[in-house]
Amino acid sequence: MNSYDVAVIGSGPGGYVAAIRCAQLGMKTAIIEKYSTLGGTCLNVGCIPSKALLDSSHHYEDAVKHFEEHGIEIPGDIKVNLEKMIARKQAVVDQTIGGVDFLMKKNNIDVYQGLGSFKDATHITISGDETTEIEAKNTIIATGSKPSSLPFINIDKERVITSTEALKLKEIPKHLIVIGGGVIGLELGQVYKRLGADVSVVEFMDRIIPTMDAGLSKELNKVLKKQKFKINASHKVKSVERVGDEVIVKADNKKGEEVEFKGDYCLVSVGRRPYTDGLNAEAAGVKLNDRGQVEVNDHLQTSASNIYAIGDVIKGAMLAHKAEEEGVFVAETLAGQKPHVDYNLIPGVVYTWPEVAAVGKTEEQLKEAGIEYKKGQFPMRALGRSRASMDLDGFVKVLADKTTDEILGVHMVGARAADMIAEAVVAMEYRASAEDVSRMSHAHPTFTEAIKEAALAATDDRALHM
Structure with missing residues (x-):
């Protein structure tokens, strides 16, 4: 029987990142994946393929609606080849999965294909083409989530x-x-x-x-x-x-x-529900709550002291990057380090166009908590960059403490908001004030100038271009 310092059940972003960090820290690591490909929901049927289709469909819409205005003329009808679009999406997925396979080999992580099920707190049975059993000093549950439904709906997977x-x-x-x-x-x-x-x-x-x-x-x-x-x-x-x-x-x-x-x-x-089917958590002494989530403490430790859980299978937002942070957190905790995750500073993004992104507290949350705040908001259409690209919809809103000026939340709708939100995360991680951000030089012309202008607006209503 093979023995490991750490076994990770589930190979989504949380699981495979946890495995890599454990291996980097010198632990003998195994990862167990139920399906034939690594990467979990995110890489196979979630974040990556949906963004591939969003990009392809965006190109098509631009060609149909906006190219002519840009002075680009295409003779004949513009048509969608959905089969080819779906095939390109799958090629992106396959390439990304191949990257995870490479990382497992590079970090000497043993990959087991099959359903991981606890025999007890230190032994895991893996049911695949054949049944295998491994021993693990510590285990990280990263089994993710599945789409939810309503009890009266019959999902036939066709219509x-x-x-x-x-x-x-x-x-x-x-x-x-x-x-x-x-x-x-x-x-x-x-x-x-x-x-x-x-x-x-x-x-x-x-x-x-x-x-x-x-x-x-x-x-x-x-x-x-x-x-x-x-x-x-x-x-x-x-x-x-x-x-x-x-x-x-x-x-x-x-x-x-x-x-x-x-x-x-x-x-x-x-929405989505935590996925623990077949895990046999009770055999390891791992408790689930009434929502089917694995119960964990502040160290992401379950009721079994040598078993941890991360990602969609525990409480909190179901986000790939949250799972990754938690995976690194557990790995470093096992190595005796003192990591931290600030859940208030994990951004949320909607990849529509325009994109939507946010980090920190909403206005509703600040009002409910009785925190006095000031607000600065700047419209995207006031930017030269927005006019150049015809992406005029949206705004950036900065919420700052009324007394200290510390940034408490940043909320935005606009082109490239998914990328721009990182500036707000960095600022808030270092507890920047709105004035701090307003005094930073932002390249012109860029979409991120809206963040500076919103910060200026929150600082004594000093926006320059509004």
């Missing part, structure tokens, strides 16, 4: 689908009904809207992206409506029925009236 199937459709929907106005539903909804589908979003809460700052939700709602999305907030879905090639969704609006939506595809995007 009533999850994000997994939405990444490999054989045709462009005529009318895609998206149940859930969160990150995944809006991103995939935008892919198919650009390619020609009608898209109706049905959201239970009173606004889309309900966990983010209300200002971001309002701005994105305005932009998506301009793009001809049909947004139906405060709608409680009560039935989803497939009749042949048609899907009928019935919901009650906020007045209690029944509303019916008919489409040829329905994407169920109501």
Whole structure:
């Protein structure tokens, strides 16, 4: 029987990063993956493939709607080859998975393919083509999450689908009904809207992206409506029925009236649930809470002292980069170091176009906590860079402590917001004030000038270009 210092169950961003860091710190490491490829949801059926399709569909939309204005003339009709687009997406996925395979070999990490199941706290059975058992002094559970559904919905994976199937459709929907106005539903909804589908979003809460700052939700709602999305907030879905090639969704609006939506595809995007199926956690003395999450303490240690858990399978935002930070945290803890993760400074991003990004506290959270704050906001359309690229929608908002001027939150909608948010994370990591950021030189012309201007606006309303 092979023995290891650390075994990692699950090879998503949290799991494979944890394994690499453990190996770097001199621990003999194994990683166990249920599926035939490494990378978990993110690399195989999540972050990477969805961004590939978002980029491809964005190119198509630009060609159809904007090239002529840029002085680019293309003779003949511009057509979508969906099969080729999906194939390119898969090529990106395959290349990325190959990169993870390389990193496992480079760091001398043993890879086991099969379902990892606890026999006890130090022994794991791996059921694949053949059954293997390994011994591990410490184990990191990184088994991730799966798409959630509603109890009355039958997901047939043909017409009533999850994000997994939405990444490999054989045709462009005529009318895609998206149940859930969160990150995944809006991103995939935008892919198919650009390619020609009608898209109706049905959201239970009173606004889309309900966990983010209300200002971001309002701005994105305005932009998506301009793009001809049909947004139906405060709608409680009560039935989803497939009749042949048609899907009928019935919901009650906020007045209690029944509303019916008919489409040829329905994407169920109501969040994700922790995935612990087959883990046999109880055999190792690992407790789960009533939401199916693995219970951990501040050191990400489970009720079994030698077993840790990270990523989507524990509490907190289900984000790949959160899982990565936690993976490094556990590895360094096992090595006797004193790492830390500041959950307030883990950014959130929606990869629609314009992109949405945020870090720190929302206005709603600051009000609820009774913290006095000041706000500086700057519109993207006031930037020369935005006018040059025709990306005029959105804004940057900086929230700072009213007394100390320390930045408490940064929220933005706009082109390249996903990349720009890193500046805010760095500033807040070093506890910068709004004035600190306002006095930094930002290259001109860039989108990031909006951050400087918003910081100026938060500092005695000193924005220069507004």
